[in-house]
Amino acid sequence: MNLKDLKKEYDKLQKKYGAEELDSIYNGGCEINPDICFVFMNPTGRNIASSKGWKGIKSPWIGTKNIWDLFYKLDLMDEKIYSKIKNIKGSDWTEEFAKEVYQDVENHKYFITNLGKCTQVDARVLPDSVYKEYLNLLEKEIQIINPKVIILFGNQVSSIVLDKKISVSQSRKELYLKNINGKEYRCYAVYYPVGNGRFNIDKSIEDIKWIMKENLN
Secondary structure (H helix, E strand, O other): OOOHHHHHHHHHHHHOOOOOOOOOOOOOEEEOOOOEEEEOOOOOOOHHHHEEEEEEEEOOOOOOOHHHHHHOOOOOOHHHHHHHEEEOOOHHOOOHHHHHHHHHHHHHOOEEOOOOOOOOOOOOOOOOHHHHHHHHHHHHHHHOOOEEEEEEOHHHHHHHHHHOOHHHHHOOOOOOEEOOHHHHHHHHEEEEOHHHHHHHHHHHHHHHHHHHHHHEE
């Protein structure tokens, strides 16, 4: 099985849980042994790649601004790319520019994904039961790309992926080992850095820098 095969399963769940007028958003970046796999919650219609008229890559955060602050401050983004993101409207992203952004993500050896791939029209809270239907698919995704370390954003995502109650504020910089098909993957729970969690972005950056220093050197 490869990442392309998983898209068919994500599309089935989009019909079940997502907005019918929008497409699934999948993943993107370094697909072969990335240093880091970043796992967010689920996409919204603010991602312009969710439009059925979009023919380019359908990767997270296309057409948005704030999340790229995180990657830039982690030294995981080229300054020219970041500057362009900050200076154009989200609606002005082209399919070519999205490809350029994700080529930069690949060059910096990380992978961006969501636990849930079901795109919603807004940032509504999804129940655990929906995310749990995606867990097995995320685990297959992780097996395929084989990252050195996994960053889980927020209490809900962290708790579901690690199968235990996680409070990010109580587990900063704490290592969790997740066993997938006999292999243990190094995981950390980190504050969600955008949306309602925007005020925690500095804590996210602090913790991820520490995690990178501890695990990638």
